[in-house]
Amino acid sequence: MGSTDRWRQITDAVREAGRMGVAELAALTGASEMTVRRDLEVLAEQGVLERYRGGARSLLLQGEEPPFALRAQEGSETKRRIAAEVAALIADGESVVVDSGTTCLEVARALEHRRLTVMPLSLHAVNALTSAAGLTLLVPGGRPRPGELALTGPLTAASLAALRFDTAVIGCCGLTPADGLTAYDLEDAAVKRAAIASARRVVAVAESAKLSRTALAFVAPASALHVVVTDDGASEEQTAALVAAGVTVRTV
Amino acid sequence: MGSTDRWRQITDAVREAGRMGVAELAALTGASEMTVRRDLEVLAEQGVLERYRGGARSLLLQGEEPPFALRAQEGSETKRRIAAEVAALIADGESVVVDSGTTCLEVARALEHRRLTVMPLSLHAVNALTSAAGLTLLVPGGRPRPGELALTGPLTAASLAALRFDTAVIGCCGLTPADGLTAYDLEDAAVKRAAIASARRVVAVAESAKLSRTALAFVAPASALHVVVTDDGASEEQTAALVAAGVTVRTV
DNA sequence: ACATAACGAACATCTGTCATGTTCGAAAGA
DNA sequence: TCTTTCGAACATGACAGATGTTCGTTATGT
Numbered sequence: 001m002g003s004t005d006r007w008r009q010i011t012d013a014v015r016e017a018g019r020m021g022v023a024e025l026a027a028l029t030g031a032s033e034m035t036v037r038r039d040l041e042v043l044a045e046q047g048v049l050e051r052y053r054g055g056a057r058s059l060l061l062q063g064e065e066p067p068f069a070l071r072a073q074e075g076s077e078t079k080r081r082i083a084a085e086v087a088a089l090i091a092d093g094e095s096v097v098v099d100s101g102t103t104c105l106e107v108a109r110a111l112e113h114r115r116l117t118v119m120p121l122s123l124h125a126v127n128a129l130t131s132a133a134g135l136t137l138l139v140p141g142g143r144p145r146p147g148e149l150a151l152t153g154p155l156t157a158a159s160l161a162a163l164r165f166d167t168a169v170i171g172c173c174g175l176t177p178a179d180g181l182t183a184y185d186l187e188d189a190a191v192k193r194a195a196i197a198s199a200r201r202v203v204a205v206a207e208s209a210k211l212s213r214t215a216l217a218f219v220a221p222a223s224a225l226h227v228v229v230t231d232d233g234a235s236e237e238q239t240a241a242l243v244a245a246g247v248t249v250r251t252v
Numbered sequence: 253m254g255s256t257d258r259w260r261q262i263t264d265a266v267r268e269a270g271r272m273g274v275a276e277l278a279a280l281t282g283a284s285e286m287t288v289r290r291d292l293e294v295l296a297e298q299g300v301l302e303r304y305r306g307g308a309r310s311l312l313l314q315g316e317e318p319p320f321a322l323r324a325q326e327g328s329e330t331k332r333r334i335a336a337e338v339a340a341l342i343a344d345g346e347s348v349v350v351d352s353g354t355t356c357l358e359v360a361r362a363l364e365h366r367r368l369t370v371m372p373l374s375l376h377a378v379n380a381l382t383s384a385a386g387l388t389l390l391v392p393g394g395r396p397r398p399g400e401l402a403l404t405g406p407l408t409a410a411s412l413a414a415l416r417f418d419t420a421v422i423g424c425c426g427l428t429p430a431d432g433l434t435a436y437d438l439e440d441a442a443v444k445r446a447a448i449a450s451a452r453r454v455v456a457v458a459e460s461a462k463l464s465r466t467a468l469a470f471v472a473p474a475s476a477l478h479v480v481v482t483d484d485g486a487s488e489e490q491t492a493a494l495v496a497a498g499v500t501v502r503t504v
Numbered sequence: 505a506c507a508t509a510a511c512g513a514a515c516a517t518c519t520g521t522c523a524t525g526t527t528c529g530a531a532a533g534a
Numbered sequence: 535t536c537t538t539t540c541g542a543a544c545a546t547g548a549c550a551g552a553t554g555t556t557c558g559t560t561a562t563g564t
Contacts (some may be wrong), residue, residue, distance in 0.1 A: 003552075022510080032554055037511070053510065053561065123375075123382065123391070130375065130396060138376070139403060141393035141411040145383060151391060158414065159393040159407055255523070274539080284525055289540070305532065305539065 003039065004073050006031060010039055011060070011070060019057035046070075046147065065173060065184050068124070068147045071102045075207060077203045078231045079103045082205050083110040085229050085252045086169055089203060092116065094166040098125055099196050100150030100188065101171035111135065112121045119163070121156070121191060123149035138163075145185070152187035160194040168199030169223075172173050174213035177222050177241040182215040189217035201226050208233030222247055255291065256325050258283060260396045262291055263312070263322060266301050266497035271309035283304060298399065305409045317436045319442055320376070320399045327459060329369045331355045334457050335362040337481050341455060342377075344368065346418040349447050350377055352402030354422035354438065363387065369415045371415070371444060373408070390415075397437070404439035412446040420451030422477075425467035427458045429474050429493040434467040441469035453478050460485030463494075474499055 006029050013028055014020045022040070028035045040056045043049050049056045060066060083106035090096055093116045098108050100122035108125035112132045119138040120126050129137050139246055140159035142151030170192055174182040181204060183189040191201045196202050196219070204225045211234055222245040229250045230239075239249045258281050265280055266272045272291070278285045292308045295301050298319045301308045312318060335358035335403045344367045348465055350360050352374030360377035364384045365371055371390040372378050381389050388495055394412035395402030426434040433456060435441040448454050448471070456477045463486050474497040481502045482491075 033510090034512085034555080035553060038553090122379065126375065126396075127379065130401060131398075133398075137396055138407065139391065139394055139396060142391055143409065144378075144389055144391060146383075146385075149382060155390065155393065155411055155414065158410065162407065162410065285539090286541085287524060290524090293541095386509080 003072070006035075007039055007043060008070055008074070010036070010102040011043060011066060011195055012050055014056055015058045015060050017058075019052075021055035024055075042141055069100070072105075074102070076102075076106070080110075081105040081252045082207070082229050082231060083107040085116070085250055086203055086205060087111055088144070089227060089229075089250075090114070090116065090167055095119075095163075096167045097121065097160070097163075097165045097170060097199060098169045099171045099192060099195060100125070100148060103207065104169055104171040107169050107205065118206045119159075119165070121151055121195065123151070126164055142191075145187070150185075150188055150191070152185075152191050156191050157194050160191070160198045163198055165195075165199040167201045167203060168195045170195060170202060170204045170219075172204060172206050172210060172219070173215035175204060175210055175222070175228070176212065177245050179214040179218070181219040181225065183217045183219055184215045189219045192219045196220055196224060203227045203229065205229050207231055208235075208238075211235075211238045221245075256322070258287075259291055259295060260322055260326070262288070263295060263300055263318060266308055267310045267312050269310075271304075271307055273307040276307075320354070320401070324357075326354070327356070328354075330459055331358040332362075333504045334459070334481050335359040335481060337502055338455055338457060339363055339366070340483075341479060341502075342366070342419055347371075347415075348414070348419045348421060349373065349415075349417045349451060350421045351423045351444060351447060352377070352400060355459065356421055356423040359421050359457065371411075371417070373403055373447065375403065394443075397439070398485065402437075402440055402443070404437075404443050408443050409446050412443070415450055417447075417451040419453045419455060420447045422447060422454060422456045422461060422471075424456060424458055424471070426465035427456060427462055427474070427480070428464065428466055429497050430467040431470070432473040433471040433477065435469045435471055436467045437456045438469045441471045444471045448472055448476060455479045455481065457481050459483055460487075460490075463487075463490045473497075 009029055010025055022033050022036050024034045040051055044051050048060055049058050068106050082103060086107050087110040095117035098104050098120045108120050109128050112129060115134045117136040119120050119140055123144050126139055140151050141155030143153045144151055172181045173184045183192060202225050210233050222242055227248045228242055232251050234251060242249050261281055274285050274288050277288045292303055296303050300312055301310050334355060338359045339362040347369035350356050350372045357377050360372050361380050362383060367386045369388040371392055375396050378391055389397055392403050393407030395405045396403055424433045425436045454477050460483050474494055477499050479500045480494055484503050486503055494501050
């Protein structure tokens, strides 16, 4: 598990340079060449890069997001702070649908000891909550996307359409006043829309870096959100623009 | 993990005697009293027994089934043999719904490297299959029952009602020609019925001990099953009676 | 075809984790 | 009050996972 840092280091280096040799990466990370080869094998399986004799070449285009395993531990302190704030916005007894993604996984963890009805949209979050005694856990149907384990498809849509939640906690890949809330994956976007439609109140979580980003798939305009929770890296203009769209912004 | 045997030993001893002292259990298992106390704590959390000062008293009535964690490793060799036989009955490209329970979990594992569409009815099986590359994994909606992680409720029923499978693999707590296929849990029974209704062919798995047992909740008559896979502990009369009901019986 | 570099299987080592045991002060019950 | 049980804290040992090293094999370039 301690290899995650090195994986990120390698992923970033290869992505920047386009391709890189095993020896270079070994020097960069301070690990042996054998270890680098083993890492490259893992990353190649995850589809991050492609091996060739002597090194590896990046497969991640600028528009794509790195796989779940790599994002999971990034800026986890910030994510936990955001998650705690979201948890504070939710009252005992509420029913909550929690989106997929690493930030929302932290939200799910923050709800573990509460007394709620929770439907997570990712199996990672489901697994984090299966032994939570106090809460009623609901699993939506669907097809889990590899790695991410986000549930998508008609079964997910049907599960959401059958229910009405007090609050939806939605993650995103980009959120700007102009382009609204956007996601990398088309199917994910459809699920997010369904989740938003099934909830009375919508809370979006977005690390500040996402407030200047727009991804491929449009989900909803900023005005469809009631609360946005972000971190203190957000600029004045960004928060002001969201407030102007009628959104309550909470910075932690 | 190596504590599972001792857990079963303690559970059985306490269930037989009604209640038992810590010192007695320590002598029985050969472990220290501290270890027995830690075990009792775990088992009390699982609802198997109740602690009192100096010992523990059984909470498992004769009609109840021990929790998943205790059944998981029981007779796993037999279960694997049964599972392999079931896997052999399924052709590539089929769609399969796999019931909850420890035997069916083995079936799910046996399908991991096949090219199929699989919908498991328990999160244990879902987790066992999330990294299976070849197969299309479908997750039904529902409320996971604690420990067992079997999905039940209206969402599960709706997920099953929306689909038609080639084969349903169904587990049971009891299966006799007279009483048909029975389960301990009422909600589980409803899910099993829905699974049977959604499949063209029904394969039931039942260790031979279950062929002389009847549980609380009726699921389906034996005649609703197409194939029963059991182990060689089944008696001639038992298999003959099933065959008379129009079932193909396979003994491994 | 040959030489060289890269590869990966096998083994050795190290480290962190988990189950277990031991000790001892605290708490419950007689 | 006294005895027994309990459980927190620490020590021990087994074990799994990660990393490094060695060496025979394989691929690539000249």
